[in-house]
Every structure is written in C-alpha cells, then in structure tokens.
Amino acid sequence: MNLYETDLALREALDREGGAWGAERVRELGEIAGSADAREHSRRAEWNGPRLHTHDLEGRRIDEIECDPSWHWLLSTGIEHGVASLPWRENRPGAHAVRVALGHLWGQLDTGVMCPLIMTFAAVPVLRKYGGEAAAEWIDRLTTGALAGQAYTEKQGGSDLRRTTTRAIPLADGDFELHGHKWFVSAPMCDVFLTLAQTDRGLSCFLAERQAGLEIVRLKEKLGTRSLPTAEVELRGVRARLIGEEGRGMAPLLENVNHARLGPAVAPEMRAALVRALHHARHRTAFGAALAEQPAMRNVLADLALDSEAATATALRLARAYQDYDSPFRRLATTVNEFWGCGRVTGFVAEALQCLGGNGYSEQSGMPRLLRDAAVHPIWEGSGNVIALDVLRAMAREPEAVEAFVAECELARGGDHTLDRHLDRLKRTLKTVAEDGDPQFLARRVAEDLAVGFQASLLVRHAPAFVADAYCAGRLGEDRGRGYGTLPSGIAADAILERALPS
Numbered sequence: 001m002n003l004y005e006t007d008l009a010l011r012e013a014l015d016r017e018g019g020a021w022g023a024e025r026v027r028e029l030g031e032i033a034g035s036a037d038a039r040e041h042s043r044r045a046e047w048n049g050p051r052l053h054t055h056d057l058e059g060r061r062i063d064e065i066e067c068d069p070s071w072h073w074l075l076s077t078g079i080e081h082g083v084a085s086l087p088w089r090e091n092r093p094g095a096h097a098v099r100v101a102l103g104h105l106w107g108q109l110d111t112g113v114m115c116p117l118i119m120t121f122a123a124v125p126v127l128r129k130y131g132g133e134a135a136a137e138w139i140d141r142l143t144t145g146a147l148a149g150q151a152y153t154e155k156q157g158g159s160d161l162r163r164t165t166t167r168a169i170p171l172a173d174g175d176f177e178l179h180g181h182k183w184f185v186s187a188p189m190c191d192v193f194l195t196l197a198q199t200d201r202g203l204s205c206f207l208a209e210r211q212a213g214l215e216i217v218r219l220k221e222k223l224g225t226r227s228l229p230t231a232e233v234e235l236r237g238v239r240a241r242l243i244g245e246e247g248r249g250m251a252p253l254l255e256n257v258n259h260a261r262l263g264p265a266v267a268p269e270m271r272a273a274l275v276r277a278l279h280h281a282r283h284r285t286a287f288g289a290a291l292a293e294q295p296a297m298r299n300v301l302a303d304l305a306l307d308s309e310a311a312t313a314t315a316l317r318l319a320r321a322y323q324d325y326d327s328p329f330r331r332l333a334t335t336v337n338e339f340w341g342c343g344r345v346t347g348f349v350a351e352a353l354q355c356l357g358g359n360g361y362s363e364q365s366g367m368p369r370l371l372r373d374a375a376v377h378p379i380w381e382g383s384g385n386v387i388a389l390d391v392l393r394a395m396a397r398e399p400e401a402v403e404a405f406v407a408e409c410e411l412a413r414g415g416d417h418t419l420d421r422h423l424d425r426l427k428r429t430l431k432t433v434a435e436d437g438d439p440q441f442l443a444r445r446v447a448e449d450l451a452v453g454f455q456a457s458l459l460v461r462h463a464p465a466f467v468a469d470a471y472c473a474g475r476l477g478e479d480r481g482r483g484y485g486t487l488p489s490g491i492a493a494d495a496i497l498e499r500a501l502p503s
C-alpha cells in the first residue's frame with residue numbers, strides 16, 4: 001500500500017505545517033516504501049548484517065565495512081528522495097516539514113539506515129554556522145550524497161562529554177592531529193565525522209575525513225538496528241579541522257544534536273507497529289468475531305492510534321519550528337518532544353506486538369525487529385534522564401522558552417476542559433519546580449507534563465474532535481488509566497481506528 005495515502009494524520013499535518021507543495025514527492029516515496037520490493041530490501045539488510053574487514057590479504061589495514069546491497073539500496077533511495085538534505089537544497093518555507101514527512105515513511109522500513117541519513121542532515125547546519133573553509137568544501141558534498149557521522153561518545157561517558165579524553169595536537173598548517181578513541185561510532189563508513197577532542201584551550205569540535213589512522217577495532221553486537229554498523233574506533237594521528245572556536249566545542253555539538261533530534265525517529269516506528277497491529281486485528285477472528293471488533297482490543301488499538309497520531313502531529317509541528325531555528329519555542333519543544341517520544345516508543349511497540357499474539361513474537365511479522373529498534377531511541381540521542389535534565393536547564397536559562405512553549409499550548413484553551421485544567425496545573429508545577437530545592441528529582445515529571453500538554457493542544461486545535469476528546473480523556477482526565485487499552489468509556493474507538501487506517 002502507499003504509506004502516505006493511507007496515513008491521514010501525516011497528510012493533514014504536512015499540509016498544515018507548510019509542506020503541501022511537497023505532497024507529490026512524499027506520495028511517490030510512500031509508494032516505494034510501501035512496496036513489496038522495499039520490504040524485501042529492509043528484511044535483507046537486517047538479516048545480512050554488516051561485516052568488518054580490518055586488514056587485506058597482506059596484513060595492511062583497510063578498515064572496510066561490507067554491507068548488503070539492500071542496505072545500499074535503502075540508503076541511496078533515501079538520499080535521492082531528500083531524506084538527508086531537502087531543506088539544505090531547497091530553502092523554502094515548509095521544506096523541513098517535507099523532509100520529516102519523507103523520513104516518516106522511510107523510517108518505517110529501517111531504523112538503522114535512518115541513522116546516517118539523520119546524522120548527515122544534522123551536520124550541514126553545523127558546517128554552515130561554524131565550518132569556515134571546511135563548510136565550502138563539504139556542504140555541497142553532503143547535500144549530494146556524501147555522508148557525515150558523529151564520533152562523540154567515549155568509554156568513560158556519552159552523556160558527560162566534557163570528560164572527553166581524545167587529544168588534538170596542533171599542526172603547523174593550522175589543522176590538528178587527533179589521538180584517542182571513540183566508543184560508539186555508527187556508520188563508520190561515513191565520508192566525514194564531527195568529533196570532540198581536548199586542546200590546550202579545552203574541549204573543541206573537529207571535522208575529520210575518513211582516512212588511514214581511523215582504525216575500527218570491532219563492530220558492536222547490538223540488541224537492534226542490526227543493519228547499521230556501530231563501531232569502536234581508535235584515532236591514531238587522524239588529521240582534522242577545527243569547527244568553531246577552540247575550547248568552545250559544545251556550541252557546534254549542540255547545534256548538531258539539536259538538528260539530529262528533529263529526526264524523525266519514533267513516529268515512524270509507532271506508525272509501522274500500529275498498521276501491523278490493526279491489519280492483523282481486522283483479519284483475525286477469535287471467539288466468533290474479528291479481533292478488531294472485540295471491545296477490549298478496540299480500546300488497545302484506539303489508544304495506540306492516539307499516541308501514533310500525536311507523535312506524527314508533533315514531529316511535523318516541530319519541523320515547522322525549525323524554519324526559525326533560534327526561536328525560543330523550538331529550543332524547548334525539541335527537547336520536550338524527544339523525552340516523551342523516546343520514553344514511550346518501546347512500550348508502544350511491545351503493546352502492538354501483543355496484538356498479533358504468538359505471530360507477533362515471530363521474526364517474519366516484523367514486530368520483533370521494530371521492538372529491538374525502538375529500544376535504541378532513549379539511548380542514542382540522549383537518554384531519558386539526560387534529556388529531562390536538559391529540559392530543566394532550558395527552563396532555568398531561558399524563561400522566554402517556557403513562555404513561548406506555554407503560549408503555544410494556550411492556543412488550544414477553551415477547546416477541552418481537561419486540557420484547560422492540565423494547563424492550569426502545569427503553570428503551578430513549573431513554579432514549584434523553579435522554587436524546589438531538588439528540582440532534578442522532578443525532572444521527568446515536568447518534562448512529561450509539558451509534552452502531554454503540548455500533544456493534547458495540537459490535537460485539540462487540529463484533529464477531529466473524536467481524536468482530541470479521546471486523547472485528553474485518556475492522558476489528562478481524572479479517571480485516566482495507566483497502561484494502553486485503558487481509555488474511559490464513551491470514546492469513539494471505531495472512528496479513531498477508521499481514521500488511523502481506512503479498512
């Protein structure tokens with residue numbers, strides 16, 4: 001099926017957030033992503049995982065990664081359709097929304113291949129702002145097929161990057177030479193990497209091309225994202241160019257991470273899992289009726305559909321916010337959305353898997369892979385606590401970001417009384433946290449309240465009333481449940497399911 005045609009929430013959001021001009025392209029990729037061929041490539045890339053060849057026949061280092069042709073097909077088709085670069089090639093309003101919509105479809109095929117596509121997307125703005133000569137050389141390449149990676153995490157820490165131990169030694173011609181190691185480098189066959197190292201002036205950001213001296217020690221044996229090679233790397237005199245100011249490496253790093261957080265990451269997996277669950281439930285009978293007609297199952301499926309639609313709407317709204325990268329709203333909304341989506345996706349996929357019963361536990365259903373891949377999100381772009389603490393930091397440093405965020409939620413005031421009450425409570429919570437002696441203890445709670453308020457406000461403003469009412473009742477109402485499938489009675493489950501996937 002065409003993954004775009006059948007996703008009403010995506011189509012509406014693309015239109016709303018300024019991407020209507022790209023609908024034809026998104027439709028075209030939706031046709032490819034939904035084809036049997038694409039599914040077969042996705043399956044092969046997963047099962048014929050990458051292999052590392054460190055040396056050639058005579059013992060010389062080669063550090064080559066061999067990937068299945070299907071991996072290359074997934075990567076090159078994603079690149080050709082603009083998943084890695086559309087807004088950098090076409091600077092027009094709505095370009096971020098179009099790219100996120102394209103990624104939303106492509107991410108349903110393979111989380112692994114999205115990693116280099118997203119890292120490449122996120123490298124370009126860093127080079128534009130901080131890149132100097134390197135920018136002139138690399139931006140063109142990165143928007144026409146070359147790939148950029150991130151080599152930040154070291155053994156002693158991925159969250160606390162100020163403890164980086166890699167040393168950068170200045171060379172006579174102005175470049176530097178890097179000596180040290182990196183503990184997680186995904187897609188180590190990228191053409192170029194952003195990395196961090198210490199100089200005499202402190203932590204600094206560098207751009208290093210793939211070259212001799214960048215030695216791959218081994219590939220990680222990972223829970224998921226198995227199509228994607230992730231390596232441990234030694235840097236033995238790797239030539240690199242300084243990005244930004246020496247000693248001020250955190251600025252380019254944050255620019256890089258913030259663009260990577262635009263993803264899209266979790267919404268595609270939620271959508272892929274939901275579609276499989278719904279399809280199965282409509283065609284499987286038990287106790288004399290289709291599963292999708294059994295009330296307890298309708299509750300579960302409708303509950304999942306609400307989260308999936310909310311994640312899609314949020315991803316596209318955020319994409320529009322990236323048109324004004326420096327806006328205070330964009331800064332806080334990115335982090336809040338990252339926290340909530342990444343924290344939610346694994347449980348979501350596990351619940352969808354359950355809808356398929358035993359077959360959901362079998363590889364051929366595609367669900368085990370989705371579950372494995374989903375588990376990476378709360379780790380690789382910053383884990384739950386770290387992102388929640390980022391939210392607190394942003395609140396303390398930039399009160400105008402909180403104001404802008406709350407003002408956006410307030411646009412929905414009067415549309416649903418449970419949301420109104422939540423927004424009143426939220427203001428009190430924000431005040432309490434600001435005055436609390438131990439605010440970090442409340443970090444996750446605040447991030448969650450902000451995220452759910454934001455999603456509810458988007459749905460109240462833009463989704464049909466039966467979706468918004470159900471979301472508000474199920475997430476904010478006084479008699480809300482805890483797990484999936486606990487929506488209160490009176491919810492229009494049939495309408496929600498028909499909207500999620502026309503039968």
Ligand SMILES: Cc1cc2nc3c(=O)[nH]c(=O)nc-3n(C[C@H](O)[C@H](O)[C@H](O)COP(=O)(O)OP(=O)(O)OC[C@H]3O[C@@H](n4cnc5c(N)ncnc54)[C@H](O)[C@@H]3O)c2cc1C
Pocket residue numbers: 149150151152153155156157158159160184185186187222225230376379380381382383384385386389
């Ligand atoms: C599949 C995969 C691919 C990856 N690819 C890359 C890559 O390409 N490039 C790259 O640079 N990195 C990559 N990473 C590494 C990833 O970014 C790090 O694992 C991540 O940043 C966490 O760092 P850590 O593993 O050192 O955990 P730690 O920093 O040790 O954190 C462990 C736990 O402690 C929590 N924690 C940390 N600080 C605090 C605090 N102050 N208060 C409360 N809790 C806290 C964290 O939330 C986390 O749950 C990859 C990881 C995976 C799994």
